[in-house]
Amino acid sequence: xxxxxxxxxxxxxxxxxxxxxxxxxxxxxxxxxxxxxxxxxxxxxxxxxxxxxxxxxxxxxxxxxxxxxxxxxxxxxxxxxxxxxxxxxxxxxxxxxxxxxxxxxxxxxxxxxxxxxxxxxxxxxxxxxxxxxxxxxxxxxxxxxxxxxxxxxxxxxxxxxxxxxxxxxxxxxxxxxxxxxxxxxxxxxxxxxxxxxxxxxxxxxxxxxxxxxxxxxxxxxxxxxxxxxxxxxxxxxxxxxxxxxxxxxxxxxxxxxxxxxxxxxxxxxxxxxxxxxxxxxxxxxxxxxxxxxxxxxxxxxxxxxxxxxxxxxxxxxxxxxxxxxxxxxxxxxxxxxxxxxxxxxxxxxxxxxxxxxxxxxxxxxxxxxxxxxxxxxxxxxxxxxxxxxxxxxxxxxxxxxxxxxxxxxxxxxxxxxxxxxxxxxxxxxxxxxxxxxxxxxxxxxxxxxxxxxxxxxxxxxxxxxxxxxxxxxxxxxxxxxxxxxxxxxxxxxxxxxx
Numbered sequence: 001x002x003x004x005x006x007x008x009x010x011x012x013x014x015x016x017x018x019x020x021x022x023x024x025x026x027x028x029x030x031x032x033x034x035x036x037x038x039x040x041x042x043x044x045x046x047x048x049x050x051x052x053x054x055x056x057x058x059x060x061x062x063x064x065x066x067x068x069x070x071x072x073x074x075x076x077x078x079x080x081x082x083x084x085x086x087x088x089x090x091x092x093x094x095x096x097x098x099x100x101x102x103x104x105x106x107x108x109x110x111x112x113x114x115x116x117x118x119x120x121x122x123x124x125x126x127x128x129x130x131x132x133x134x135x136x137x138x139x140x141x142x143x144x145x146x147x148x149x150x151x152x153x154x155x156x157x158x159x160x161x162x163x164x165x166x167x168x169x170x171x172x173x174x175x176x177x178x179x180x181x182x183x184x185x186x187x188x189x190x191x192x193x194x195x196x197x198x199x200x201x202x203x204x205x206x207x208x209x210x211x212x213x214x215x216x217x218x219x220x221x222x223x224x225x226x227x228x229x230x231x232x233x234x235x236x237x238x239x240x241x242x243x244x245x246x247x248x249x250x251x252x253x254x255x256x257x258x259x260x261x262x263x264x265x266x267x268x269x270x271x272x273x274x275x276x277x278x279x280x281x282x283x284x285x286x287x288x289x290x291x292x293x294x295x296x297x298x299x300x301x302x303x304x305x306x307x308x309x310x311x312x313x314x315x316x317x318x319x320x321x322x323x324x325x326x327x328x329x330x331x332x333x334x335x336x337x338x339x340x341x342x343x344x345x346x347x348x349x350x351x352x353x354x355x356x357x358x359x360x361x362x363x364x365x366x367x368x369x370x371x372x373x374x375x376x377x378x379x380x381x382x383x384x385x386x387x388x389x390x391x392x393x394x395x396x397x398x399x400x401x402x403x404x405x406x407x408x409x410x411x412x413x414x415x416x417x418x419x420x421x422x423x424x425x426x427x428x429x430x431x432x433x434x435x436x437x438x439x440x441x442x443x444x445x446x447x448x449x450x451x452x453x454x455x456x457x458x459x460x461x462x463x464x465x466x467x468x469x470x471x472x473x474x475x476x477x478x479x480x481x482x483x484x485x486x487x488x489x490x491x492x493x494x495x496x497x498x
Contacts, residue, residue: 006191010036010160012495013180013195014202015167015236018045019481020461020488021202022150023098025159026105027492033197035159035492038182040166041231045204046275047147048481050339050346051114052132053095057103058114064131068092071130075473082250082469090442091467091486098486099134102146110149112138117346120338120477129338133477135346142345167235170199172243176455180239197498198456200491201446202484205434205462206234207253208273217251217434222267222318223309225428226259226280230273232433236463243457244448245438248465252435254472254480255306258284259430260367263382267318267428277430279367282349282358284427285341286332287413288324289395293317295378295387297395300407305341306471309429319428321381323392326419329356335413339477362425370421377422392417435472435480437465444491458495460487 011033014025021037022044029035039045053059054066072088103114115137120129138144154161168181168190179194206212207227212234213220241247260279261270272278287301290308292315299311312320329352333343340348349355362368371377378388398404399416438446438459445453461484473479 006189008036008191008193010034010193010195011197012036012492013038013193013199014492015180015199016045016202016204016461017161018202018204018461019047019484020463020491021045021200022047022154023485023488024200024202024460024492024495025154026157027489028496029157029159031493031496033496036162036193037154037159038162038165038167038193040164040185042163044147044151045231047145047150048478049136049143049145050478050481051099051102051134051485052476052478052482053099053134054092054132056096056099056114056116056134058099058116058134059131062116062118064116064118066130066132071132071476074128074130075476078473079469084466086442087440087467090490091483094490095482095486098482098489101489102485106146106149106153107136110146112136112144112146115140115346117477120475129475129477132479132482133339133346137345142350143348167203167239170239170243170457177243177457195456198458198495200495201236201240201438201457201459201463202461202488203234203236203463204229204232205437206232206237207431207434208232209234210271216436217253219313220251220253220431220434221271223255223313223429224259224431225261225265225267225270225272225319226278226430227271227273228275228277228430229433230275232462236459237438240438240446240457240459243454245454245457246447246449246451247438248436250436250469252468252470252472254432254435255309255429256285256432257305257308257427257429258282259428260284260362261319261426261428262367263369263380263426265319265426265428279362280430281362281368281425281427282341283324283328283332283355284322286335286337287409288322288328288415289392289417290320290322291383291388291391292320293383295383295391297391297406300404300409302409302413304471304474306429306474310471319426321383321424321426323377323388323417323422323424324415325417325422328415328423331415339474359423368423368425370423372420372422374422377424381424381426433462433480435462435468437463439466440464443494444487445494456495456498458491460484460491
């Protein structure tokens with residue numbers, strides 16, 4: 001490492017080029033100030049494809065209406081009110097503006113638009129959802145990625161994008177953050193960036209940092225066998241804590257129940273980091289029979305993605321098995337999944353054959369096993385044979401009787417196991433990101449331990465806190481990316497005003 005006396009001056013410095021960072025940079029630049037974005041990798045982060053909103057233009061076109069007060073109270077109650085409800089209201093009030101900006105400025109100039117997904121439904125107290133999802137598309141039949149278009153917009157608007165550049169520490173003069181020391185990871189040179197209006201931290205949480213997970217959220221290391229956000233090392237949060245910031249004291253994370261592992265895997269031996277979603281089983285989120293490593297059913301499978309991993313964390317070994325039969329593909333549509341797990345667009349699997357192909361690739365890899373008897377299936381999955389046989393018999397009788405006597409799953413989401421071959425796999429959690437972050441006010445200013453704002457320091461996305469607690473509410477589809485983009489936009493606007 002060498003030190004360089006170079007100094008760069010800007011108005012707003014954005015740290016991290018993902019959902020929140022790109023939106024923050026765009027909003028600040030539109031307000032007329034100079035913007036520099038640093039990103040430690042060589043590309044921007046993945047810009048998420050589904051974005052939640054309340055009363056977006058796409059929703060108006062589709063005739064979708066959402067009761068804002070009901071939605072906000074649902075989110076607060078989901079978190080047992082361990083959140084700042086003012087921030088929930090702030091998101092609901094500004095989410096449509098953000099989605100509309102994305103559609104008008106990034107999508108439409110490239111022939112794309114936002115499609116609203118109206119079919120979230122309430123099918124009882126267990127399955128309550130809101131039609132918040134907006135998806136970028138050109139043909140109304142498939143997603144379109146817009147990251148390259150956003151990069152071009154930044155270039156056209158003269159935003160200074162500095163890749164392979166990492167935050168080392170923030171610079172604070174008295175009670176005001178005035179810039180940062182950064183490092184070019186290709187040359188090893190460190191230099192200073194002075195930011196007249198402020199610094200916005202958008203580095204995406206700490207799910208890639210095992211030391212921070214052990215310290216702040218050790219249970220996540222047991223629940224999860226994959227991390228799908230390997231960029232997110234907690235650098236922004238650590239830098240803010242060093243200048244006196246206040247952090248959420250209880251963890252929150254977004255976990256998907258799609259992590260395929262070989263039978264016999266131990267969670268303490270595996271935390272695989274991937275940006276390419278390796279060994280991701282799409283039907284893992286579907287409400288097929290799920291049993292613990294002793295072959296016993298342990299929870300209602302008709303719950304948000306993360307809940308089944310929460311339930312499994314109270315069982316021996318944390319992992320669990322999913323069991324299904326040869327008729328599974330004919331049952332998928334009836335389950336009425338939401339968000340990215342949905343059958344057909346706007347899910348990622350466009351039709352029944354797509355799901356079949358996805359399962360078959362993991363059969364070939366040996367991560368999904370097939371058998372002509374339950375006994376053989378149990379042996380391949382390292383499960384107690386008699387326990388699994390009894391569990392399957394119970395499952396089939398519940399289906400015949402149209403009632404789940406054990407955990408109360410809705411009948412339309414139940415399925416028997418009767419047609420050969422039988423399928424099975426071992427699953428664990430995939431953490432998409434940590435959601436506990438720095439405490440902020442309604443201007444996205446980072447707060448200190450006295451709950452006072454640190455001048456000229458802002459944050460958004462998964463670096464910002466007090467919005468989530470515990471598990472992610474996936475029945476508000478697109479909420480995580482919308483939280484990042486909406487608060488990024490607000491942070492950029494507010495920083496530009498200084």
